[in-house]
Amino acid sequence: MATILIIDDEESIRFSLKGILEDEGHEVMEAETGEDGLEALKSRVPQLLFLDIWLPGLDGLEVLERTRQSHPDLPVVMISGHGNIETAVTALKAGAFDFIEKPLSLEKVITSTRNALEMTRLAEENRVLKSRIMSTHPFQLTGESEPVIALREAIRQVAPTDAWVLITGENGTGKEIVARSLHLESRRADKPLVAVNCAAIPEELIEAELFGHEKGAFTGAETSKIGKFELAHMGTLLLDEIADMSLKTQAKILRILQEQRFEHVGGSKTIQVDVRVIAATNKDLLKEIEAGNFREDLYYRLKVFPLEVPPLRERTGDLALLIEDFVGLLCREHGFKPLTFSPDALAALACYPWPGNVRELKNFVERMQILFSGKTVYASQLPREFRGSVPIQPQSESRPCPENHQPCPAIPDGPIELKQARAEFETRFLVTKLKEFDNNVSQLAKAVGLERSSLYRKLKLYGIQTD
Ligand SMILES: Nc1ncnc2c1ncn2[C@@H]1O[C@H](COP(=O)(O)OP(=O)(O)OP(=O)(O)O)[C@@H](O)[C@H]1O
Ligand SMILES: [Mg+2]
Structure with missing residues (x-):
């Protein structure tokens, strides 16, 4: 089952297309205009988009172009009326996956949908295989010593759950490898693992980096941008070097991590995500709490399942x-x-x-x-x-x-x-x-x-x- 967005101003077309797609077991989102469609894409990314060529306001080709920029992997099937074939061909050249003509043919809609979803599935599988190759080598957790065997066993047990994990260990012990193993052995493996290095992002930019921002939200925000949280939707978010996050940001993320709901900086729309959180640090967080640098409530929230990576010595x-x-x-x-x-x-x-x-x-x-x-x-x-x-x-x-x-x-x-x-x-x-x-x-x-x-x-x- 996939989520499919239809952008068409004709209600009868949306109605019949929705009927066909729902009969095929898909979930359908609808938008009447290009503007509404682009807005809908911000809160939820479908696996396929049916897009009318002629639309009032922003026309289909413009919406296609913007979608290709913001969601390059989303296949788009154009819906063209009679006499629109030339435009449909232009759309194909501009990156549309396929086009269907009005009046809609049941068979053509089903074939086009299946082909588009199959292509997405293959592309996704390809990505996962690539990341698996990358992750078995050189990202594997090599070692047969007792602490490494115990660590691998703990990873095997906790990975398939959605529990949050706090990875600690000295510099260079392999914390990132552990985080990748956790992700790859989880049911989220075919979704993204998004890593944020909290130490590398300036304090004033971290919110925008994590939660995304709207165009003009602050000086220099010339376009809107999706944040790491949203990119990790259905996947895993690795908050690396978490001890280096400021107290102010810690307070902010604690609420969001729990509720999994947030707004873009400068935006008002609430976005709901489903993200597993993994945090890593080489610092002793209890000492950081004592020194007043780390919030105790965040520590206990992160530490549902602690994993300690042993030093090489x-x-x-x-x-x-x-x-x-x-x-x-x-x-x-x-x-x-x-x-x-x-x-x-x-x-x-x-x-x-x-x-x-x-x-x-x-x-x-x-x-x-x-x-x-x-x-x-x-x-x-x-x-x-x-x-x-x-x-x-x-x-x-x-x-x-x-x-x-x-x-x-x-x-x-x-x-x-x-x-x-x-x-x-x-x-x-x-x-x-x-x-x-x-x-x-x-x-x-x-x-x-x-x-x-x-x-x-x-x-x-x-x-x-x-x-
Ligand atoms: N068990 C392991 N088997 C194979 N390679 C490893 C292992 N542990 C670490 N490495 C390699 O050592 C390097 C450091 O690992 P990694 O970046 O995961 O460490 P880290 O604990 O996250 O370090 P830092 O605290 O500096 O962020 C990487 O090149 C990684 O591939
Ligand atoms: Mg690291």
């Missing part, structure tokens, strides 16, 4: 998978040869605290991929800040693991191959013992029961320096 077991993903992506996009990290390099990366989280890791992998395309990177080749916590060069560069993250050596919490685990252990073991034996490889070889040459090979393999 708490899920270092995912490092190898994330790196593999990013390397794959870079190689596909830029034709690099994949790099690999040796076990000792991975061990060093696991001890780094990743203050910029997954975003920092992604940028780091890109930098290393440029430098080491097709090669293996050993710990000693890592940039200095990443070598700090594994004492690869004990004399000069050792730095203890930060106290607030898991101790090194740590047992990775994701799946790991025994071979890799052994290599990581051997690396740490040899680094420590080498230091105890004052870098004397012969003595260490004897102590650990290896041929000197075998020990040398191992040290070289793991990138452990002996001098």
Whole structure:
């Protein structure tokens, strides 16, 4: 079933067209003039428009042109009287989907309606498929560590409901990916996900951005514009960086979010929407409330279902998978040869605290991929800040693991191959013992029961320096 708008000044035409369309199961809106029709489009967007060519006031071609500008995806079927065929052809050239002639033929109306709706459905499906491709890669939530599995499970449970979700987590942890997953796994997936970055919009423009505005509503408003709220109708609205919204705007949106009703800035018509709200922030909202920067009532309204995205340092077991993903992506996009990290390099990366989280890791992998395309990177080749916590060069560069993250050596919490685990252990073991034996490889070889040459090979393999 679709919603269809008919703009025709002849009541008998509206009546018979409405009858045919309602028999087909559609809901019909009517307007007598072009002006009324354009007004109706502002409060509700149909899936199809039947538009008379000859109308008093604004004529059909003008209405078509304005509709193409404001609603480029809305198919328009022109209704032409005898002798209007040439104009109908002009309309087709101007972007109309089809035309039907008066007197109306039942068969032609039904075929044209079905074709137009099918075209819209295919275009929509195409958009959804594209956004799904975009969302499975590179927007997927990679990771097999416990916190990521728990997060994915929570997303799976809450996504199909209409509950509001508050996503918190440090910078770069993947809050936006979580929001996209929530949308794509919801029944709203084929409708838009509209994101508003509250930190990026100047205070004086945020209302117009969210709720839209009428022409002339304020200086610079040369045309009317639909707001993000309306664009998200039937879909999801992501209020990103919500803590950066001013108290004044917070007060205003709280009422609107609850009632889902609002007016354009400078307008008087009330618009009703059906929008699911997701908010995200990297700030501690309870602290913001204490400091008087965030409204408590808004906090509790948003926090129906809280989701916390863990920092990367708490899920270092995912490092190898994330790196593999990013390397794959870079190689596909830029034709690099994949790099690999040796076990000792991975061990060093696991001890780094990743203050910029997954975003920092992604940028780091890109930098290393440029430098080491097709090669293996050993710990000693890592940039200095990443070598700090594994004492690869004990004399000069050792730095203890930060106290607030898991101790090194740590047992990775994701799946790991025994071979890799052994290599990581051997690396740490040899680094420590080498230091105890004052870098004397012969003595260490004897102590650990290896041929000197075998020990040398191992040290070289793991990138452990002996001098
Ligand atoms: N689990 C993940 N799997 C794959 N890529 C991820 C993951 N988490 C984050 N990323 C990538 O890291 C980058 C940052 O993610 P995102 O923008 O979602 O973080 P954020 O938490 O919203 O950051 P900010 O607080 O700065 O807004 C993106 O490029 C994203 O693709
Ligand atoms: Mg973000």
